[in-house]
Amino acid sequence: MVALPANKLEIRGLDVSYGQKRVLRDVDLDVPANQIFGIIGPANSGKTSFLRALNRMDEMTSGMQVSGQVLLDGADVRSWRNVYALRARIGVVFPLPVGLPMTIRQNVTFAPRMRGQKNKARLDELVERCLRRAALWEEVKDRLDSLGSMLSGGQQQRLTIARALSQEPDILLLDEFSIAVDPVTTMRIEDVLKELKQEMTIVLVTNLVQQARRLADRTAFFLNGECVEVGKTESLFHGDHRDPRTVDYVEGRFG
Amino acid sequence: MNAEFDRLDRAWYIDRIAKGLIFLCGISAIIFILSIFVFIFAQAFGFITEDLDVGEFLTDPTWRPTSESNPVYGTLxxxxxxxxxxxxxxxxxxxxxxxxxxxxxxxxxxxxxxxxxxxxxxxxxxxxxxxxxxxxxxxxxxxxxxxxxxxxxxxxxxxxxxxxxxxxxxxxxxxxxxxxxxxxxxxxxxxxxxxxxxxxxxxxxxxxxxxxxxxxxxxxxxxxxxxxxxxxxxxxxxxxxxxxxxxxxxxxxxxxxxxxxxxxxxxxxxxxxxxxxxxxxxxxxxxxxxxxxxxxxxxxxxxx
The missing domain is CATH 1.10.3720.10 (MetI-like)
Incomplete structure (x- = not known):
């Protein structure tokens, strides 16, 4: 067995711009495997653009240009000829839950069906497994064939997590998942993430500083397109040699 | 004081008239479509009640309306x-x-x-x-x-x-x-x-x-x-x-x-x-x- 590098993702000199506007400049950071990597920062700091660059979502966003390197298991994601296979290895959860206009079951099995899985027993098993891991199974097991859009906001967000898990991704990207979710559900999802990191690497963009503190093993602080600081989460909150901007942000003086 | 509140001024009348005209324009489509229905039905009414043979009209492939001795009105x-x-x-x-x-x-x-x-x-x-x-x-x-x-x-x-x-x-x-x-x-x-x-x-x-x-x-x-x-x-x-x-x-x-x-x-x-x-x-x-x-x-x- 070939030993994988300890870092799941290595970002080198990443730049993102929309036309003339540069939203992310020269970001270097490593995301270790089987950890939760938090990214904090105020609005417009480039957090979402960073996520989009990781699974090459930029290629469908008109005007978004990315340069620099994103190494996944040591290989540049841009060298993958099959971008669709790359994206299948990277699950994404968006800020607002996007229930596709279909039933709960169809939402979870969307990607496997798309890849040609037709075996009903295996799909059923997959639905239960993904919904259980997303802590939604008990609430929906009796109505799998009703529309996903009939669920509450928090349930829908867990449904999108279940859907993201359906392809057994190596990496799960979450973009401010708790914006439309009540606090109780947020805590349940946070527990889910702590479980999931044993099997995958999680990159969590959040505007809640305390959420990063609760969950993340390492955290990066983005501000105005710059990665100001990156390190062990505790050192971002208590370290002695922190950037003054980091201190101001984590202590709630702006943002 | 009271008189002033009761007096209907120009703006009030113009508002009423504008409202009425706009209402007429708004429902004109309904008026037109109803009139068209009525008009066409009225023109067809005599034929439908006197000459129409529904079976022939719908299933006969012969359309010979101008024949003097034996006109056939089949629209099939x-x-x-x-x-x-x-x-x-x-x-x-x-x-x-x-x-x-x-x-x-x-x-x-x-x-x-x-x-x-x-x-x-x-x-x-x-x-x-x-x-x-x-x-x-x-x-x-x-x-x-x-x-x-x-x-x-x-x-x-x-x-x-x-x-x-x-x-x-x-x-x-x-x-x-x-x-x-x-x-x-x-x-x-x-x-x-x-x-x-x-x-x-x-x-x-x-x-x-x-x-x-x-x-x-x-x-x-x-x-x-x-x-x-x-x-x-x-x-x-x-x-x-x-x-x-x-x-x-x-x-x-x-x-x-x-x-x-x-x-x-x-x-x-x-x-x-x-x-x-x-x-x-x-x-x-x-x-x-x-x-x-x-x-x-x-x-x-x-x-x-």
């Missing part, structure tokens, strides 16, 4: 003419317009998209007599040459012309339906590694199903109602078509061609108006269905 051949031309037109225009709508909505960007939309709207504005002219002067010799048939004015010609005529409006409505699918759906599917085609086939098209059905139905309605182009391109001879190269006569074209030469109030006159009633009912039903489907779609989307 005319119905077949309209249906065959419309059917062929849909076979041609549905794939083209769905393809065009998908291209404009999902692939084209920036200038290409804008130019295409304007051009398609221009296409929709071409008068039908111009399309008929194209059928007569371009398609006719072309069909004779390519298929080696004696006559190029037939179902094929009229179907192609009508298909091209219906395509722009179908494209526009279908594109509206696709545009109404939220981008977040596309993005979610994209993030799961769906290809462009998978996104279109598994997410966009199913979500837009109602609007797309309505677009097709409106195209069908357009086909049933079209007169001039079909009159010019179909050959205008009463025939039960057995191949695309047979000439046919459409319901609409029959009215247009014969109404001017019939005596007001004669059975022939009444028969033409009865065809009018039939057309009105068919197109009304098609449009109503399309409308209900579109509204049903809105209701469904409301859940999201």
């Amino acid at each position: 051949a005319l119905i077949a003419g309209t249906a065959s031309v419309t059917g062929l037109a849909m076979l041609i225009s549905v794939p083209i317009s769905l393809g065009a709508a998908i291209y404009i909505s999902e692939f084209a960007t920036g200038r290409t998209k804008e130019v295409l939309k304007v051009v398609i709207e221009m296409l929709a504005a071409i008068p039908s007599v111009v399309w008929g002219f194209i059928g007569l002067t371009i398609m006719n010799p072309l069909i004779i040459q390519i298929f080696d048939v004696p006559m190029g004015l037939n179902v094929l010609n009229a179907g192609i012309i009508l298909g091209l005529m219906a395509a722009p409006i179908m494209t526009t409505i279908a594109e509206d339906a696709l545009k109404a699918v939220p981008d977040s759906y596309r993005e979610a599917a994209e993030a799961m590694g769906a290809t462009r085609w998978q996104i279109i086939r598994r997410v966009v098209l199913p979500s837009a199903r109602n609007g797309l059905t309505a677009a097709v139905l409106l195209g069908v309605g357009r086909g049933f109602g079209e007169t001039m182009a079909v009159l010019m391109a179909s050959g205008h001879s009463v025939n039960l078509p057995t191949s695309p190269f047979d000439s046919v006569r459409a319901l609409t074209a029959t009215i247009a061609a014969e109404l001017g030469e019939t005596a007001h109030g004669s059975p022939h006159f009444g028969a033409l108006f009865t065809i009018g009633v039939m057309l009105l009912l068919i197109t009304f039903a098609i449009n109503l269905t399309a409308d209900l489907i579109i509204r049903g779609g809105w209701k469904q989307r409301g859940h999201n």
Whole structure:
């Protein structure tokens, strides 16, 4: 067995711009495997653009240009000829839950069906497994064939997590998942993430500083397109040699 | 003090008058459509109550209204003419317009998209007599040459012309339906590694199903109602078509061609108006269905 590098993702000199506007400049950071990597920062700091660059979502966003390197298991994601296979290895959860206009079951099995899985027993098993891991199974097991859009906001967000898990991704990207979710559900999802990191690497963009503190093993602080600081989460909150901007942000003086 | 509050000034009267006029304009469409119904039914009434034999009218392929001794008012051949031309037109225009709508909505960007939309709207504005002219002067010799048939004015010609005529409006409505699918759906599917085609086939098209059905139905309605182009391109001879190269006569074209030469109030006159009633009912039903489907779609989307 070939030993994988300890870092799941290595970002080198990443730049993102929309036309003339540069939203992310020269970001270097490593995301270790089987950890939760938090990214904090105020609005417009480039957090979402960073996520989009990781699974090459930029290629469908008109005007978004990315340069620099994103190494996944040591290989540049841009060298993958099959971008669709790359994206299948990277699950994404968006800020607002996007229930596709279909039933709960169809939402979870969307990607496997798309890849040609037709075996009903295996799909059923997959639905239960993904919904259980997303802590939604008990609430929906009796109505799998009703529309996903009939669920509450928090349930829908867990449904999108279940859907993201359906392809057994190596990496799960979450973009401010708790914006439309009540606090109780947020805590349940946070527990889910702590479980999931044993099997995958999680990159969590959040505007809640305390959420990063609760969950993340390492955290990066983005501000105005710059990665100001990156390190062990505790050192971002208590370290002695922190950037003054980091201190101001984590202590709630702006943002 | 009181007097001042009670006095109705100029602004008050103008407001009342403006309200009344705007209300009249608003309901004018309803007034017009009711008047049209009443007028056409009234003209057809005498024929329907006295001369009409429903069985003959609907199932006899003989349309011989001018015979002095034995006039026959069978519209089966005319119905077949309209249906065959419309059917062929849909076979041609549905794939083209769905393809065009998908291209404009999902692939084209920036200038290409804008130019295409304007051009398609221009296409929709071409008068039908111009399309008929194209059928007569371009398609006719072309069909004779390519298929080696004696006559190029037939179902094929009229179907192609009508298909091209219906395509722009179908494209526009279908594109509206696709545009109404939220981008977040596309993005979610994209993030799961769906290809462009998978996104279109598994997410966009199913979500837009109602609007797309309505677009097709409106195209069908357009086909049933079209007169001039079909009159010019179909050959205008009463025939039960057995191949695309047979000439046919459409319901609409029959009215247009014969109404001017019939005596007001004669059975022939009444028969033409009865065809009018039939057309009105068919197109009304098609449009109503399309409308209900579109509204049903809105209701469904409301859940999201």
